[in-house]
Amino acid sequence: LLSKLSDGDEAYELSVANKLFIRDGLDLLESFLQLINTTYEGQLQQVNFAESEETAKKINDWVMEKTKSKIRNLVNSKMLTEATKMIIVSAIYFKGSWKKPFPERRTEKKPFYLSENEQTEVNV
Numbered sequence: 001l002l003s004k005l006s007d008g009d010e011a012y013e014l015s016v017a018n019k020l021f022i023r024d025g026l027d028l029l030e031s032f033l034q035l036i037n038t039t040y041e042g043q044l045q046q047v048n049f050a051e052s053e054e055t056a057k058k059i060n061d062w063v064m065e066k067t068k069s070k071i072r073n074l075v076n077s078k079m080l081t082e083a084t085k086m087i088i089v090s091a092i093y094f095k096g097s098w099k100k101p102f103p104e105r106r107t108e109k110k111p112f113y114l115s116e117n118e119q120t121e122v123n124v
Helices: 002-006 030-040 052-066
Strands: 012-023 043-047 086-096 109-113 119-123
Touching (some): 012 030, 012 052
Parallel strands (some): 012 043
Antiparallel strands (some): 012 086, 109 119
């Protein structure tokens, strides 16, 4: 279903991507790896979570690529420790036009919260 939705259509663009970042040397069952690959079309990358800055950059670079730079900082190095075994990331990018656009005269600026401490103004 995901691949059919992502095949593209002139009316919209949809990209769904899944990736597991796993600790170097962590053994996973072959059946689990097959499930991730066949069901979710997921990828797997081994990383060293002790190198938290480098690993956070790898994860964020992947997310940024898959979301066409709409999401730039999903994780930070403080979230990652030597005890981290796996991070599962799903990235979805959607761009489309409304079938019935909103009347511009009824659109106004409202706050959109990027995080608990950060907001921006968007049209709603």
